Amino acid sequence: MVAYKSKMVERISLPSREQRERNLEAAGYNVFNLDAADVFVDLLTDSGTGTMSDAQWAALIRGDEAYAGSSSFDRLESAVQDVMGFPYVVPAHQGRGAENVLYGTLLSEGDVALNNTHFDTTRAHVANQGAEPVDCPVDAAHDPDSDEPFKGNFSVERAREVVDEVGAENVPVVVSTITNNSAAGQPVSVENTRAAREFADEIDATFVIDACRFAENASFVTEREATFTNASVADVAREQLGYADALVMSGKKDGLANAGGFVATTDRDLYEACKQRAILYEGFPTYGGMAGRDMAAMAVGLREAVEEAYVADRIDQVRELGAALEAAGVPIYTPTGGHAVYLDAEAIFPTVPAGQFPGQVLVCELYREGGVRGVELGSFAFPNTDRPELVRLALPRRTYHREHIEHVVDTAAAVLENRTEVTGLRIESEPEIPELRHFTAELEPVPS
Numbered sequence: 001m002v003a004y005k006s007k008m009v010e011r012i013s014l015p016s017r018e019q020r021e022r023n024l025e026a027a028g029y030n031v032f033n034l035d036a037a038d039v040f041v042d043l044l045t046d047s048g049t050g051t052m053s054d055a056q057w058a059a060l061i062r063g064d065e066a067y068a069g070s071s072s073f074d075r076l077e078s079a080v081q082d083v084m085g086f087p088y089v090v091p092a093h094q095g096r097g098a099e100n101v102l103y104g105t106l107l108s109e110g111d112v113a114l115n116n117t118h119f120d121t122t123r124a125h126v127a128n129q130g131a132e133p134v135d136c137p138v139d140a141a142h143d144p145d146s147d148e149p150f151k152g153n154f155s156v157e158r159a160r161e162v163v164d165e166v167g168a169e170n171v172p173v174v175v176s177t178i179t180n181n182s183a184a185g186q187p188v189s190v191e192n193t194r195a196a197r198e199f200a201d202e203i204d205a206t207f208v209i210d211a212c213r214f215a216e217n218a219s220f221v222t223e224r225e226a227t228f229t230n231a232s233v234a235d236v237a238r239e240q241l242g243y244a245d246a247l248v249m250s251g252k253k254d255g256l257a258n259a260g261g262f263v264a265t266t267d268r269d270l271y272e273a274c275k276q277r278a279i280l281y282e283g284f285p286t287y288g289g290m291a292g293r294d295m296a297a298m299a300v301g302l303r304e305a306v307e308e309a310y311v312a313d314r315i316d317q318v319r320e321l322g323a324a325l326e327a328a329g330v331p332i333y334t335p336t337g338g339h340a341v342y343l344d345a346e347a348i349f350p351t352v353p354a355g356q357f358p359g360q361v362l363v364c365e366l367y368r369e370g371g372v373r374g375v376e377l378g379s380f381a382f383p384n385t386d387r388p389e390l391v392r393l394a395l396p397r398r399t400y401h402r403e404h405i406e407h408v409v410d411t412a413a414a415v416l417e418n419r420t421e422v423t424g425l426r427i428e429s430e431p432e433i434p435e436l437r438h439f440t441a442e443l444e445p446v447p448s
Ligand SMILES: *Cc1c(COP(=O)(O)O)cnc(C)c1O
Pocket: 047, 094, 095, 096, 097, 119, 121, 122, 177, 181, 210, 212, 249, 250, 251, 252, 253, 260, 261
């Protein structure tokens, strides 16, 4: 059921088709290069793009900008304690800042970190410590048609194989990312979290939860895990997070804020070590690179994230987008996860050769057809891997209405209908680091 009404609005408009054509060409067929004002429905990411509540704006005005001892930090700390159950909190400017603080403290050269699936920035921070990131997803994660309820789970079996190979003494960190962002936002069960924790204890590793979407994950648990069908989202969140020694959090996701993040832990020594590293990279431990007002807004956002009405509205919107796309015959990854719907570009464009970026072609066609911006997560974003050619439509929190969703579905259906007319793309110029090319590279249509 709808849980909000608007009291502040932002004007949007759909540029003409000719203008959209020109914009695409000027952007080098890379939608990261578009001006946001030229986008009608922006589903590039759900990170920091959501709408804050009136209560968050009110808290923001009262933000305490003191360098040390800010009362806004106290509010954030209390929110983390109440909602997540962790006594010690080290703020950071966003999730990757928190990753630098935590993984820089826990990992060193030659170590191995295990994760259900490393999110891009997590992988980069593990590698930046000279450690090796190894993914341990369950098999179903890679099957877009499997209807298993917890395709985001951490595979203890796979993790055991890795430990047998590299030795337990070289694996100081086990991470569960909830929901599993890089596996189509699929949830992780509480039972699996408990098993991952036990496994971490067995090998004497620190068990970390990447809690970016902990509330969305908890909502799926109340729907799908028998033991928790009568539990509240707030109770499940506390129980699930309670298995971890430490959390890394991006406030731009289930903090319902536009900026910010933190590390939280139950371990006093780890807390002290993280604080020292945070001072070096983020800021004094009562602001950590955030403005006081941003901490104040996130403190309120964390509490709102576990309200039943919020999280039901959120998950329902993603599910509705997925169902409507399926009804229109658009192939998607199922079941839909917590924050986005993933379109299968290979199935949509069987005539676009594999080397000509079918996913990026789909991203461009969605913009050309309806001013909709998504993001490619296939061979363009991840060169030299065998990822499926997926395009992600991520929904900003509390931002778009049913009319926007209908427009996106109509746009995708029109792209599908004109599928035979599209041509592939090739790279015209790209930056030196291939892993980051999808942010800035320029492409051009392959002449047919
Ligand atoms: C977004 C995200 C991060 C990084 O957070 P930022 O705020 O973007 O730096 C880390 N892990 C996961 C799972 C994420 O989704």
